Amino acid sequence: MLELRSRDHAEKRVRAGVLEQGTTDTLVEAAVGERLLREGLPHRGIELRYGGAGHRIAFEKLVPGRAITVYGQQEVVKDLIAARLADGGDLRFDVDDVALHAIDTDHPYLTFGGERLDCDFIAGCDGFHGVSRPSIPEGVLTEYEREYPFAWLGILARVKPSAEELIYARTERGFALHSMRSPEISRFYLQVAADEDIAEWPDDRIWAELKARLETVPGFVLATGEIIDKGVTPMRSFVAEPMQYGRLFLAGDAAHIVPPTGAKGLNLAVADVRQLTKALVHRYETGSDELLDGYSKACLKRVWRAQHFSWWMTTLLHTFDSDDAYGHRLQLSYLDYVTSSEAAARTLAENYVGLPYGSLE
Ligand code: DHB
Numbered sequence: 001m002l003e004l005r006s007r008d009h010a011e012k013r014v015r016a017g018v019l020e021q022g023t024t025d026t027l028v029e030a031a032v033g034e035r036l037l038r039e040g041l042p043h044r045g046i047e048l049r050y051g052g053a054g055h056r057i058a059f060e061k062l063v064p065g066r067a068i069t070v071y072g073q074q075e076v077v078k079d080l081i082a083a084r085l086a087d088g089g090d091l092r093f094d095v096d097d098v099a100l101h102a103i104d105t106d107h108p109y110l111t112f113g114g115e116r117l118d119c120d121f122i123a124g125c126d127g128f129h130g131v132s133r134p135s136i137p138e139g140v141l142t143e144y145e146r147e148y149p150f151a152w153l154g155i156l157a158r159v160k161p162s163a164e165e166l167i168y169a170r171t172e173r174g175f176a177l178h179s180m181r182s183p184e185i186s187r188f189y190l191q192v193a194a195d196e197d198i199a200e201w202p203d204d205r206i207w208a209e210l211k212a213r214l215e216t217v218p219g220f221v222l223a224t225g226e227i228i229d230k231g232v233t234p235m236r237s238f239v240a241e242p243m244q245y246g247r248l249f250l251a252g253d254a255a256h257i258v259p260p261t262g263a264k265g266l267n268l269a270v271a272d273v274r275q276l277t278k279a280l281v282h283r284y285e286t287g288s289d290e291l292l293d294g295y296s297k298a299c300l301k302r303v304w305r306a307q308h309f310s311w312w313m314t315t316l317l318h319t320f321d322s323d324d325a326y327g328h329r330l331q332l333s334y335l336d337y338v339t340s341s342e343a344a345a346r347t348l349a350e351n352y353v354g355l356p357y358g359s360l361e
Contacts, residue, residue, distance in 0.1 A: 001091045002098050002112055004126070007081065010093070014156055014229050015073035017181060018166075018263035020354025021066045023270045027076065032083045040071035041180065043165055046352065048317075048339055050170040051332070054217050055339035062342070062349035070166075072181055073266045100124075100135040104246035119247070121292075123276060125269070127253040128238070136245040146311065148235035150174070150318060151196055152189040152260055155206060159225025161186045162214075168261075169213050170317045170335065175261075176213035178222075186225075189233075189260070191318050196232055203227045235259040237311055239303060242296035249276055249295055256303050258310035261317060267354055268306050272299050274357070301360040309351040 003010060019027075019040070027033040044060045044067050059067050084091055098112045100122060110117045124132025133141070161180040169176045174191035181187055188210055192201075207224045214222050238257040243250045252269030275298050279291035316334055320327070338344045 001084070001089065002095045002110065002117075003091070003093045004096055004098075004130075005093065007091075007093045011074055011078045011081065013074055014154070014187075014231065016260055016263040016265060017070050017072045017179060017187060018267075019069045019071055019076075020267045021068065022354045022357055023267045024069045026270055026274050027079075032076075032079045035079055036069065036071050036076070039075070039182070040069040041182070043068050043070055045165050047163065047165055047167045048170075048335065049167050049214070049217060050335055052216055054167070054220075056165070057338075057345055057349055057352070059349050059353055062346045063353050066350075066353040068353055070180060076266065098131050100132065100248065103135060103248040106247070108247045121280065122248045123273075124248055124250045124254045125252050125273070128257050130254050132248060132250060132254050133240060135248065140245055141240045141242070144237075144239045144241075146237040147194075148237075148259060148314065148318075149194055149321060150191050151194050151235055152177075152233040153192045153196060153198065153201060153206070154187065154189045154229075154231055154233055155227050156181065156229035157186050157188065157225045157227050158184065159186050159223050160184060162221065162223045167214065168313075168317055169216065170319075170331075171213045171216060172319065173209070173213055175318045176210060178210075178214055185228075186223075192232065194234070198230060198232055201230070206230075233260055235314065237307055239300075239307060241300060243272070243299055244292075244296045249292075251276055251299075255299075256307070258306055259314045260310075261313040262306075262310050262352060264306040264310050268303060271302050271357070275299050298361065302355070305351070305355065305360060313348075 024033065024036065024040070027036055045056050045058045047054045047056055081091065095112050098110060100108065100110055102108050103122060108119050108122055110119065110122065122132070124130065126132050160183060161178070163178055167178040176191070177189040179187040190206070190209055190213065206227065211222050214220065236257050237259060240250070240255050243255045251272035253265065256268065258264045258268070275295060279295050282291045283289060316331060338348055
């Protein structure tokens with residue numbers, strides 16, 4: 001495992017925090033779910049808040065037996081690193097000169113820091129800006145992309161959550177999300193301009209804007225506290241196909257990005273790695289490349305479902321400057337539909353908690 005950043009950076013960088021049912025099951029099966037089961041917060045619903053009212057999407061009714069777990073992505077990263085080190089794994093951090101070679105042969109290898117690592121296979125799990133995807137020759141990949149005219153400003157605050165479940169709020173001032181990490185730590189996001197300068201957002205302004213976008217239903221008061229982390233998340237949809245070239249297999253953000261609404265990023269990465277693990281085990285047990293050859297196709301079904309869902313949730317809840325009056329009314333009509341029709345609510349719920357593995361094949 002070769003990582004550009006330090007272990008400290010990987011373990012502290014705050015990312016999303018919603019694990020699908022299948023992700024939790026996968027981590028538990030892989031024996032890295034002990035702390036997740038102890039500290040994670042199981043949630044059986046979310047609230048959609050707009051037009052002066054809150055509407056609960058009830059997972060227990062719509063998708064019985066399936067739920068999400070609120071647990072920070074960097075906590076998953078900590079658990080994975082600890083488990084690998086305990087198993088005697090060789091993890092290298094702060095490695096900044098990795099290059100991939102001969103990936104279209106049976107003898108691919110990596111070079112870094114004057115060393116050479118010969119490989120059977122290479123898993124490119126190095127994110128959107130990593131070296132793996134650009135190592136594939138020009139003309140092999142087809143790329144699909146969509147940009148959004150806004151970003152998310154995210155904060156972590158030392159304050160008890162003001163609600164028991166996540167609140168996705170659509171307002172005329174823009175989108176806001178109330179999430180959490182523990183009974184003492186809350187997480188919030190605000191829709192801001194794509195090129196937003198975080199220096200323009202002192203703590204007082206952030207709380208005032210969160211209050212303006214969340215205190216929109218009778219009796220709801222947002223508790224405030226010390227802000228302990230602040231950052232701006234860009235919004236992008238991106239897919240590169242296929243997710244394989246020779247002996248290099250791309251997984252997670254190296255192959256695809258979703259906008260954060262619905263928190264699919266980590267969940268998709270876990271689904272990719274689960275598929276790749278199955279294919280590699282099959283190859284070492286039987287000598288057959290069949291599952292490895294089908295890796296990209298198998299992953300892309302779920303990738304595109306999550307692409308659609310993330311784009312849809314983003315479109316449903318954000319304010320677009322370019323919105324004409326007609327587009328605005330369509331958005332409100334769809335929100336009314338999702339919060340009144342059981343069929344529409346179930347569509348949201350089954351995608352939100354994650355479709356079962358194998359159901360998309
Ligand atoms: C969180 C992030 C998301 O993108 C989301 O849709 C829900 C929750 C979070 O960080 O808690």
